[in-house]
Amino acid sequence: MNLMISNSSGQPIYEQICSQIKQLIQSGGLAADEALPSIRLLAKDLRISVITTKRAYEELEREGYIYTVPGKGSFVARRNPELMREEQLRKIESLMEEIARLAPGCGLSNEDLMEMFSILHLEE
Secondary structure (H helix, E strand, O other): OOOOOOOOOOOOHHHHHHHHHHHHHHHOOOOOOOEOOOHHHHHHHHOOOHHHHHHHHHHHHHOOOEEEEOOOEEEEOOOOHHHHHHHHHHHHHHHHHHHHHHHHHHOOOHHHHHHHHHHHHHHO
């Protein structure tokens, strides 16, 4: 698992870990029941505090992304694909609402936004 931590980011380190692991799970980069690195190993690899890594794992477990088996470690939880899709749709809607709020201040029409999206989508 290759996570990148940015010290210059305004986002707390545990949140960076959470969001990257969530992304890996949602994209299929981590499969259900796949073992995650131990808290200590991940902390060592990322050169961060064990407490920070523990907080990230606790948050992921609370949100249902992972589960912990005492003495065995932490594993990717099985998730309902429909619930995962619904969560992603909510995020997309939230971002689209923000775009719709900002666009008029820049003088952008719906057509301008669609063109921008098409260009961005083609570049991927």
